[in-house]
Amino acid sequence: NAGVMQNPRHLVRRRGQEARLRCSPMKGHSHVYWYRQLPEEGLKFMVYLQKENIIDESGMPKERFSAEFPKEGPSILRIQQVVRGDSAAYFCASSMGQDQPQHFGDGTRLSIL
Amino acid sequence: DAKTTQPPSMDCAEGRAANLPCNHSTISGNEYVYWYRQIHSQGPQYIIHGLKNNETNEMASLIITEDRKSSTLILPHATLRDTAVYYCIVRASTTSGYSTLTFGKGTMLLVSP
Numbered sequence: 001n002a003g004v005m006q007n008p009r010h011l012v013r014r015r016g017q018e019a020r021l022r023c024s025p026m027k028g029h030s031h032v033y034w035y036r037q038l039p040e041e042g043l044k045f046m047v048y049l050q051k052e053n054i055i056d057e058s059g060m061p062k063e064r065f066s067a068e069f070p071k072e073g074p075s076i077l078r079i080q081q082v083v084r085g086d087s088a089a090y091f092c093a094s095s096m097g098q099d100q101p102q103h104f105g106d107g108t109r110l111s112i113l
Numbered sequence: 114d115a116k117t118t119q120p121p122s123m124d125c126a127e128g129r130a131a132n133l134p135c136n137h138s139t140i141s142g143n144e145y146v147y148w149y150r151q152i153h154s155q156g157p158q159y160i161i162h163g164l165k166n167n168e169t170n171e172m173a174s175l176i177i178t179e180d181r182k183s184s185t186l187i188l189p190h191a192t193l194r195d196t197a198v199y200y201c202i203v204r205a206s207t208t209s210g211y212s213t214l215t216f217g218k219g220t221m222l223l224v225s226p
Contacts (some may be wrong), residue, residue, distance in 0.1 A: 004156075038126035042190070042200075043157065056213070073211040081152075091156050101147070102214060 002027055004094050004105035005074075010034045012111045013082050021077040025094030032075045033093040033102055034067060043091060049075060079110075087112045117201045122221040125195075133220050135201030138182040145204045146177060147214065148186045150197040157200065157216075160186065169187040191224045198222075 018054040069075040092101035118136040125131040200219040
């Protein structure tokens with residue numbers, strides 16, 4: 001499967017714990033985007049990264065959320081001290097270039113107990 | 114960002130053509146029209162995009178009016194697996210040369226036997 005790979009598919013955390021979501025872009029894609037979909041709502045842009053650089057994080061909450069896309073390995077979306085309101089589906093997308101179509105993974109569904 | 118307007122839901126009989134409309138009357142000259150769909154519990158799937166000319170690929174056809182204020186996505190022979198939420202998105206351009214995707218509520222297409 002040469003598509004965007006996200007893991008885990010489902011993640012359960014208790015309030016106050018940390019959540020780490022991983023995304024491996026499609027082969028040849030160096031642009032990664034993270035989106036969040038709250039229950040019964042549309043996808044909302046969070047952050048756009050290229051290798052080792054954050055290009056746009058205008059959609060990221062100011063606290064507890066961070067993202068990285070290291071030179072080697074997958075992109076990571078990290079949520080510290082999770083709260084109930086963080087429960088959502090988190091989708092990663094990748095593209096070959098800035099103006100190329102974004103292709104999405106099947107998401108990580110985060111549930112906070 | 115140019116706003117899009119889509120009907121909340123549509124029905125289509127299996128084997129018939131599904132024509133999904135989208136209004137984007139405030140679209141700018143350098144903005145593309147993108148279509149994605151999201152099947153339940155999966156990530157959004159890229160379908161097609163266009164600027165001013167009609168486009169066709171193995172999944173669908175995109176018809177854009179001459180004034181670019183509206184477009185129609187055509188699935189020529191709908192199958193039950195085409196049941197999904199279809200999103201019409203006008204891709205916003207930024208001064209940095211990249212653009213994020215802004216998802217609205219889309220159209221829920223139900224294909225019935």
